[in-house]
Amino acid sequence: MSILVFAEHDNSTLKTETLKTVAAAQAIGGDITLLVAGFNCQSVIDAAVKINGIGKVLVADNPVYEHQLAENICLLVSELASDYEHIMATALSTGKNFMPRVAALLDVAQISDIIGVESSDTFIRPIYAGNAIATVQSLDSKKVITVRATGFDAVATDGNAEIVTLDFVTDAGISSHVSDQLTESERPDLGAASVIISGGRGMQNGDNFKLLEGIADKLGAAIGASRAAVDAGFVPNDMQVGQTGKIVAPDLYIAVGISGAIQHLAGMKDSKVIVAINKDEDAPIFQVADYGLVADLFDVLPEFEAALS
Amino acid sequence: MKILVTIKRVIDFNVKVRVKPDNSNVDLANVKMAINPFCEIAVEEAVRLKEKGIASEVVVVSIGDKACQEQLRTALALGADRAIQVDTEEVLEPLSIAKLLTKVIKEEQPSLILMGKQAIDEDNNQTGQMLAALNGFAQGTFASKLEIEDGNVNITREIDGGLQTLKLTLPAIITTDLRLNEPRYASLPNIMKAKRKPLAVQAAADLGVDLSARTKLLKVTAPAERQAGIVVETVDELVQKLRNEAKVIS
Numbered sequence: 001m002s003i004l005v006f007a008e009h010d011n012s013t014l015k016t017e018t019l020k021t022v023a024a025a026q027a028i029g030g031d032i033t034l035l036v037a038g039f040n041c042q043s044v045i046d047a048a049v050k051i052n053g054i055g056k057v058l059v060a061d062n063p064v065y066e067h068q069l070a071e072n073i074c075l076l077v078s079e080l081a082s083d084y085e086h087i088m089a090t091a092l093s094t095g096k097n098f099m100p101r102v103a104a105l106l107d108v109a110q111i112s113d114i115i116g117v118e119s120s121d122t123f124i125r126p127i128y129a130g131n132a133i134a135t136v137q138s139l140d141s142k143k144v145i146t147v148r149a150t151g152f153d154a155v156a157t158d159g160n161a162e163i164v165t166l167d168f169v170t171d172a173g174i175s176s177h178v179s180d181q182l183t184e185s186e187r188p189d190l191g192a193a194s195v196i197i198s199g200g201r202g203m204q205n206g207d208n209f210k211l212l213e214g215i216a217d218k219l220g221a222a223i224g225a226s227r228a229a230v231d232a233g234f235v236p237n238d239m240q241v242g243q244t245g246k247i248v249a250p251d252l253y254i255a256v257g258i259s260g261a262i263q264h265l266a267g268m269k270d271s272k273v274i275v276a277i278n279k280d281e282d283a284p285i286f287q288v289a290d291y292g293l294v295a296d297l298f299d300v301l302p303e304f305e306a307a308l309s
Numbered sequence: 310m311k312i313l314v315t316i317k318r319v320i321d322f323n324v325k326v327r328v329k330p331d332n333s334n335v336d337l338a339n340v341k342m343a344i345n346p347f348c349e350i351a352v353e354e355a356v357r358l359k360e361k362g363i364a365s366e367v368v369v370v371s372i373g374d375k376a377c378q379e380q381l382r383t384a385l386a387l388g389a390d391r392a393i394q395v396d397t398e399e400v401l402e403p404l405s406i407a408k409l410l411t412k413v414i415k416e417e418q419p420s421l422i423l424m425g426k427q428a429i430d431e432d433n434n435q436t437g438q439m440l441a442a443l444n445g446f447a448q449g450t451f452a453s454k455l456e457i458e459d460g461n462v463n464i465t466r467e468i469d470g471g472l473q474t475l476k477l478t479l480p481a482i483i484t485t486d487l488r489l490n491e492p493r494y495a496s497l498p499n500i501m502k503a504k505r506k507p508l509a510v511q512a513a514a515d516l517g518v519d520l521s522a523r524t525k526l527l528k529v530t531a532p533a534e535r536q537a538g539i540v541v542e543t544v545d546e547l548v549q550k551l552r553n554e555a556k557v558i559s
Contacts, residue, residue, distance in 0.1 A: 093468040100438035109523035128326040135527040174478045175447040182471035252557040273555045290538035303544040
């Protein structure tokens with residue numbers, strides 16, 4: 001069998017989640033080819049060839065792919081599709097955006113957000129915000145799959161794949177990029193961080209998120225938020241952890257002033273160790289926490305930061 | 310311009326779903342149902358575009374059995390002008406839904422299609438993108454802001470590292486994210502008025518679409534329960550435990 005994996009990147013850095021999607025491809029088994037589509041993305045290609053288990057890296061380096069517009073990428077991937085039984089991408093912004101278009105163009109179903117592989121046609125995925133786990137068999141000859149990276153362990157990066165440059169360009173010409181407003185941060189990405197500290201409605205306002213920053217700096221942690229904190233306008237949506245935000249599974253997740261609504265738990269309950277700090281001892285977050293501290297976060301956070309010094 | 314809004318009837322977001330004892334699926338008997346929250350945001354955005362004079366007509370469509378008329382009436386009460394129920398007893402996959410909606414688009418010729426980014430039941434996040442591909446339309450998924458100008462729509466999207474703005478040629482498909490707007494509540498007079506707005510029923514079987522299943526649900530299980538841990542009394546105790554017991558900080 002042959003498998004095509006789409007590399008998620010921003011033209012300069014290969015997202016580490018791609019290594020986990022390759023692991024999912026290995027669990028299916030077969031010859032794995034990686035596709036890097038972007039513009040001026042040599043550093044991504046350099047990182048891609050080192051991924052273990054990859055035979056070839058297909059490179060589509062062209063201005064039309066610079067912003068990985070779904071309309072252009074889906075044409076590229078569906079053009080390549082005839083050579084592969086499985087087409088896979090990570091369930092991140094880009095993969096979630098273009099992959100269903102590929103499935104529709106190939107007239108097959110997409111299996112979204114898999115967290116496990118049972119066989120080459122049967123996959124495990126969460127439904128209802130992770131409150132139920134479905135085992136789904138694809139009946140199509142070609143499988144289009146997005147992978148939830150937290151379900152798989154990253155493959156190593158001491159490989160040496162062959163580079164194949166693609167000589168055709170697909171431009172749908174119906175969409176164009178205007179601008180990006182990216183959050184500038186020295187901290188790790190939520191998806192890649194081994195420690196995450198998140199604030200909820202209990203933080204009371206956006207300014208109070210500064211109380212998390214000192215702790216995050218000491219722990220090398222990313223800062224997240226619950227949907228309640230995002231809805232209340234405390235922090236931007238790209239910090240949201242939950243069913244409708246980012247799905248994370250770090251070694252340590254610290255939930256501060258978060259009650260633990262179903263939709264938040266869906267985004268973090270696979271973390272290895274969970275700490276909850278909340279003054280309401282009946283908050284549902286304590287039911288999933290390994291360590292709970294029933295206290296006022298405004299007393300605790302400065303103490304916590306000091307204790308880490 | 311005409312706007313088509315798609316809505317899905319799903320379990321109410323406050324209800325915790327339970328798996329059936331025979332692991333065949335989740336148990337939706339006697340469970341409160343509602344408009345999928347992201348679809349509700351799509352309805353609200355369409356109604357606001359009409360209130361601004363940009364949209365001339367807002368048509369809502371849902372695919373399902375007679376029960377989804379309840380959600381269509383809700384959308385009419387929120388300000389949509391008329392509704393279409395594509396009637397089927399089957400639970401259809403996103404690809405089939407997209408094919409049926411393509412027929413509705415051919416008939417209605419909307420300039421803009423507003424949809425939720427995902428339904429909170431199966432969390433697929435597929436139908437909008439599939440519909441865009443089948444029609445050769447541009448798409449703006451995970452939208453937090455949209456502006457219509459001269460045959461284009463400028464769309465700001467929620468992406469992993471922040472926001473991205475795209476310019477799309479109309480007709481286009483927009484899928485909504487949370488921060489696009491805050492849906493209104495339907496007033497009692499509007500709920501009464503909605504009962505008299507037109508609601509057409511179209512049999513899915515008459516639309517000439519291949520609705521065959523492409524996937525088979527083998528089983529549904531409850532997720533592994535996480536065991537509740539211990540309550541610590543002080544910050545010092547917490548830090549000690551994280552260092553020496555869990556060994557997750559140094």
